[in-house]
Amino acid sequence: MAAGALVSGDPLPSVRQLAANLKVNPNTVAQAYRELEREGLVYVQRGQGTFVGSARQIDDDRTALAHELAQRSLVEAARLGLDPEQFIQAIRTVAASKAPLK
Structure with missing residues (x-):
């Protein structure tokens, strides 16, 4: 995201898919995704997946958290x-x- 490889709205791999690719526990990926969501960097659409957040959305989330x-x-x-x-x-x-x- 910060490096520009992903842009707003891009889907992230599923928890299971990323865990398998990285050879880590799915709980680790789920925890990382929750943290990214908490920080406003990604958003979750239930049943559709996790997506890179928009700059506007990130700003709105940060303002709400503040x-x-x-x-x-x-x-x-x-x-x-x-x-x-x-x-x-x-x-x-x-x-x-x-x-x-x-």
Whole structure:
């Protein structure tokens, strides 16, 4: 995908087919496909297979994940007694620091 060998909408091999080709356990391939889907790089159409995601779809998925992360983080910040502005300022401070993000 990143190398350009696959383009948006291209089908990926079935879990069984790829596992056989790579001589690995099908569960390993299934787990990898789930992770790619979670990251928005592929999408699954039930009964049809797994396909390379579009750049637009990937962006939409990332935006949705970012909103979910923000919501969970705000809930946790509230549990710590921080209001949203205090939490946002903390994020800005960390983002502006020279410390590497891990």
